[in-house]
Amino acid sequence: MNPSEWFTEQVPGAESAFSLKIKKKLHEEQSPFQFLEIYETETFGNLMVIDGCTMVSTRDNFFYHEMMSHPALFSHPDPKRVWIIGGGDCGTLKEVLKHATVEQAVQIDIDERVTRLAEIYFPELCESNNDPRAELKFIDGIKWVKDAAPNSVDIIIVDSTDPVGPAEGLFGEAFYRDCFNCLSENGILVQQSESALFHLKLIGDMRAAMGNSGLSHLQTLFFPQCLYPSGWWSATLAAKNPLPAFREQDCLDKPFDTVYYNADIHKAAMAQPEFFKKAFSL
Amino acid sequence: MNPSEWFTEQVPGAESAFSLKIKKKLHEEQSPFQFLEIYETETFGNLMVIDGCTMVSTRDNFFYHEMMSHPALFSHPDPKRVWIIGGGDCGTLKEVLKHATVEQAVQIDIDERVTRLAEIYFPELCESNNDPRAELKFIDGIKWVKDAAPNSVDIIIVDSTDPVGPAEGLFGEAFYRDCFNCLSENGILVQQSESALFHLKLIGDMRAAMGNSGLSHLQTLFFPQCLYPSGWWSATLAAKNPLPAFREQDCLDKPFDTVYYNADIHKAAMAQPEFFKKAFSL
Numbered sequence: 001m002n003p004s005e006w007f008t009e010q011v012p013g014a015e016s017a018f019s020l021k022i023k024k025k026l027h028e029e030q031s032p033f034q035f036l037e038i039y040e041t042e043t044f045g046n047l048m049v050i051d052g053c054t055m056v057s058t059r060d061n062f063f064y065h066e067m068m069s070h071p072a073l074f075s076h077p078d079p080k081r082v083w084i085i086g087g088g089d090c091g092t093l094k095e096v097l098k099h100a101t102v103e104q105a106v107q108i109d110i111d112e113r114v115t116r117l118a119e120i121y122f123p124e125l126c127e128s129n130n131d132p133r134a135e136l137k138f139i140d141g142i143k144w145v146k147d148a149a150p151n152s153v154d155i156i157i158v159d160s161t162d163p164v165g166p167a168e169g170l171f172g173e174a175f176y177r178d179c180f181n182c183l184s185e186n187g188i189l190v191q192q193s194e195s196a197l198f199h200l201k202l203i204g205d206m207r208a209a210m211g212n213s214g215l216s217h218l219q220t221l222f223f224p225q226c227l228y229p230s231g232w233w234s235a236t237l238a239a240k241n242p243l244p245a246f247r248e249q250d251c252l253d254k255p256f257d258t259v260y261y262n263a264d265i266h267k268a269a270m271a272q273p274e275f276f277k278k279a280f281s282l
Numbered sequence: 283m284n285p286s287e288w289f290t291e292q293v294p295g296a297e298s299a300f301s302l303k304i305k306k307k308l309h310e311e312q313s314p315f316q317f318l319e320i321y322e323t324e325t326f327g328n329l330m331v332i333d334g335c336t337m338v339s340t341r342d343n344f345f346y347h348e349m350m351s352h353p354a355l356f357s358h359p360d361p362k363r364v365w366i367i368g369g370g371d372c373g374t375l376k377e378v379l380k381h382a383t384v385e386q387a388v389q390i391d392i393d394e395r396v397t398r399l400a401e402i403y404f405p406e407l408c409e410s411n412n413d414p415r416a417e418l419k420f421i422d423g424i425k426w427v428k429d430a431a432p433n434s435v436d437i438i439i440v441d442s443t444d445p446v447g448p449a450e451g452l453f454g455e456a457f458y459r460d461c462f463n464c465l466s467e468n469g470i471l472v473q474q475s476e477s478a479l480f481h482l483k484l485i486g487d488m489r490a491a492m493g494n495s496g497l498s499h500l501q502t503l504f505f506p507q508c509l510y511p512s513g514w515w516s517a518t519l520a521a522k523n524p525l526p527a528f529r530e531q532d533c534l535d536k537p538f539d540t541v542y543y544n545a546d547i548h549k550a551a552m553a554q555p556e557f558f559k560k561a562f563s564l
Binding site for chain 2: 006014017019044230232260270275277
C-alpha cells in the first residue's frame with residue numbers, strides 16, 4: 001500500500017484507521033477555520049476531508065444525510081422552521097427541503113469555504129441551495145442559537161464535525177440550553193452523536209449535558225456510515241416534551257426518493273443495542 | 283503511520299482499507315488450507331487474520347456471533363439440532379449453546395488449526411467447547427451436508443470466510459440444494475452475506491442460487507461489524523417454508539446475556555434499506 005496513493009484517517013483512541021484509494025487530490029486550502037482537502041477517490045467518488053477527518057463522500061453520504069433529517073422531520077407533527085447548525089456541504093439541507101411542510105430552512109455554518117467547495121465538488125448535494133425556502137448563513141451557530149427568540153424554530157439539526165475545534169461548543173450544556181429556549185413546544189433537536197462502539201463516554205457526557213439543559217426526552221438512533229470511525233454512526237434526538245409519534249403513514253406516502261431511509265428503517269434505527277441500554281439505564 | 287505498527291486489510295474492488303494498530307504479532311502459520319495470523323492490537327484485543335482478511339477480534343466479535351445465531355434460534359419454534367459450517371473460532375457455537383432447546387450443536391470447519399489457535403488466543407469464545415451437546419468436526423462442510431440424511435437438522439449456520447478459496451462452494455446452488463434436502467420442515471439456513479454497500483452483486487448471486495435450490499423464503503438482516511469491509515455486515519436467513527414467527531416473548535425472557543442482540547434489535551435487523559428493496563424487488 002503506497003501511502004501516496006491513499007487517503008488515511010487515523011482514529012485517535014480507537015487506534016484504528018480507514019483508508020480510501022485516491023486518483024488525485026483535487027484541492028486543498030486553509031480556511032479561516034479549518035484545513036480543507038478534496039480528493040477524487042477510486043470508488044467513493046469525491047471525498048471532502050476537514051482537519052484530517054473524512055467528512056463526506058459522493059458514494060456513501062446518503063446514510064448520514066437521510067438519517068440526520070427524515071426521522072426528526074417525520075416525527076414532528078408539522079415541521080415548518082428548520083435550522084441546520086454546521087452542515088456546510090448542504091446535503092442535510094437538501095434532504096430537509098424534500099419535506100413540503102418546511103417553510104424555512106436555515107443553514108448556519110461558520111465556514112463559508114466548505115459550502116463553496118461543496119458547490120464545486122458535490123454539486124448534487126447543493127442542488128436545492130436556490131430553493132426560495134433555503135437561507136445560507138456563514139456565521140457562528142452557537143451565537144445564532146444564543147441570540148434567537150423563544151419558540152422560533154421547530155427542528156434544530158446539529159450537523160457538526162467531531163467535538164474538537166470549532167464544533168466543541170456544540171456538544172455542551174450552554175448550547176443545549178439555548179436550543180431548549182428557542183425550540184417550539186413540539187421542537188426536536190437532532191445531534192450527530194458519533195460511534196457507540198468508539199465514543200460511548202462522549203455520548204454519555206452529551207446525554208448528561210442535554211438532560212441538564214432541560215432536553216430530557218432523548219432517543220439515539222443508529223445507522224451504518226462506512227466513512228466514519230467504526231463504520232457505525234448515531235444521531236440523538238432530544239426534546240423538551242415526549243418525542244412526537246412517528247408519522248408513519250406520511251412516511252409511507254412520501255413523494256420523494258431516498259436511498260437508505262424508509263418507514264421500516266425509521267423504526268429499526270430506534271432499537272437500542274443491549275450494551276447501550278445498560279450503559280445508560282434505558 | 284508506520285506500516286510495521288499496523289495491520290491493514292485492503293478490500294479488493296472497494297479500494298478501501300481498514301487498519302488496526304498492533305502491539306505485536308503473536309503467531310503465524312500456513313495451515314493446510316489457509317495462512318493464519320494472530321496479532322495483539324492496541325485497542326481491539328487479539329485479532330485473527332486468515333489469508334490477509336480480518337476474521338475476529340476480541341473487542342467487536344459479539345456483533346457478528348450474536349447476529350449469526352440468535353435471530354434464527356429465536357425464530358425456529360424448537361431448534362434442537364444445529365450445524366455450524368465454518369465458524370472455527372467457536373464464537374457462534376458458544377452463542378448457539380446458550381439456547382436450552384439445543385440438544386446437539388455440530389461445528390464443521392475444514393481447518394482444525396483455526397480452532398486450536400482460537401483456544402489459545404480467544405479462550406472466551408471457546409468456553410463452551412466442552413459442553414456435552416457440542417461436537418467439533420474438522421472435515422469438509424460441503425461434503426458433510428451433501429452426505430447428510432433428509433430432515434436431519436433444524437438450523438444450518440454458514441459461518442464462512444469470504445466466497446473465495448475454501449469457502450467458495452458455500453455460496454453455490456449445489457450446496458444450498460444439499461442444505462434444502464437435509465433441513466427439517468421448519469428448518470432455517472443462515473448464511474453470512476457480506477456488505478450490502480460493497481457486495482450487492484454477490485448478494486444477488488447468492489439470493490438467486492438460494493432461490494434455485496428451493497430455499498425460496500429469504501430474509502436478509504443487517505448489523506454493524508467494525509472489523510469487516512464497510513463496517514456494515516449482513517446475514518441472510520433462508521427456508522423452504524415461510525420463516526417461522528419470531529418467538530419474541532422467549533427472547534424477552536432469555537436467561538442469558540448478550541452484548542448487542544435483544545428483541546428490539548432482532549426486529550430492527552430485519553428492516554430492509556430502500557436501495558436493497560429496489561435491488562431485489564422486495
